[in-house]
Amino acid sequence: MITLTVLTDKPQSPFYEQLLGKVDDYILHLRDKKGSFLVDKQTEKNIKYFINRVMDQPWKNHLLLGVLIYGENKADPVYIESIITTINKRFKDIFEVFSLENMDSFDVENHMYQYLKADVLKEHTDIMRSRLLTLYKPLITSTKRWILSNLDSNSQTHLEKYLFNTPSFDSREFSSFQLSNQKSKDTRKQETDALVNLLPQIRAEGNFRWNQVNRLRNAFLNAREKVTTSKIELPFEFQYDEPDRISERLYFRLWDKASFILHHKDKFGLTTLNSAEKRTGSYSKENNHYFIEFVKAEVINKNEEADGFWFTEILNEGVFGFWHQSIDDIQRKKKK
Structure with missing residues (x-):
């Protein structure tokens, strides 16, 4: 068991000072079984979003506790980003529409239930509502499980007030969610049926793409091995030739996180540069x-x-990740 104690040493996150005094000290100094601080395992992007968008909200400690534990459980940073942004946005909506001021006044059985039933904020889509519930319930389960498995009773008691309340309902109670899910399934079936005659072509193209990516991966691993064993300074430039049927030569630079930051100092802030x-x-x-x-x-x-x-x-064209959240309708149509 881990005894939760604020030690004299502190996390190495470049954002530690910004979080100190703004969030619960116990949460900020949570460690894993090896003694590493959980906050140090979070990506810069997710911590920045938390500081800029969540740190002044009533649910800041609840959400920080959950995402730190997700990070400790090796969850995909993109998935963690989705959790932070979705829960934060929907809670802001719910708190505003019900004029709530703190987490004590939030009743998941009342306020969230009304939201999911579309009794309020009727302009929100079924997908927006179901997405909240889909992310919210697993976050609670994961957080509780980690706390019970890793912390002593005193720490568990302290953190109990920062656990989101578990709803008694699930998605099956909301007929609109079921209709939305069924519609999505029907659409997917129609789309897959249309592809049956194209399967041989798709399979051939898939093999070509996999082989090209595999050659890239092997070249990357070889370059990384050369840099680490020979202690070559980054960036390291390398190249390789594709097979004769393609007859192309590809050129690359190998970086690590710190070297990239330090070679592009004009693009980053002082805190990031110092940490790098x-x-x-x-x-x-x-x-x-x-x-x-x-x-x-x-x-x-x-x-x-x-x-x-x-x-x-x-x-x-920038169609990886959450590109759809920051573009207008014309750009969205072009990318599709």
Whole structure:
């Protein structure tokens, strides 16, 4: 069992000072079984969002506790981002429509139930409502399980007030959710039926794409091995040739998180730069990782334009991640 104690040493996160005194000290200093602070395992993007959007909200400690534990459980940072943004936005909506001021006044059986039943905020879609419940209930379960398994009784008692209340209802009670889910299933079936005759072509294209990505992965691993064993300073430039049937040469740069920050100082704030220089927090050895920059592709022995990777256009158009949240209708139609 872990005894929750605020020690003299402190987390290495570059955002520690901004969080100190703003959130519960017990939560901020939570450690894993090896003694590492949970806050140091969070991505810079998620912590920044929390500081900028959540830290002044009544549910800040509840949400921080949950996402720190999700991070300790190795959840995908993108999934954690979805949890933070979705729950924060929907709670702001619910608190505003019911004129709530603190978590003690929030009744999940009343306020959230009315929201999910569409008694309020009727302009919200069924997907928005069901998404809240889909993320909210597992967050509670995961948080409770970790606390019971890792903390002593005194710490459990202290953190109990920061646990979101568990609703007695589930998605089956909301007929609109069921209709929405069934409609989605029917749509998916129609789409998959239309692809049956194209399966051989899809399979061939899939094999080509997998092989190209696999060659890229192997080249990346070889470059990383060379850098780590020979202690080569980053960025490290390398290249490799595709098979004769493709006849292209691909050029890359290998980076790690800190080296990329320090080579683009004009793009980052002082806190981030200091952390990268000292290799602390998100840029510590424990949290470091390598990645590659695709520089260019060229056709070997021919004066032609290279195709490069099959996913280059996807990257250039910015359709990875949550692109749909920050564009207008014209841009959204173009990307689709």
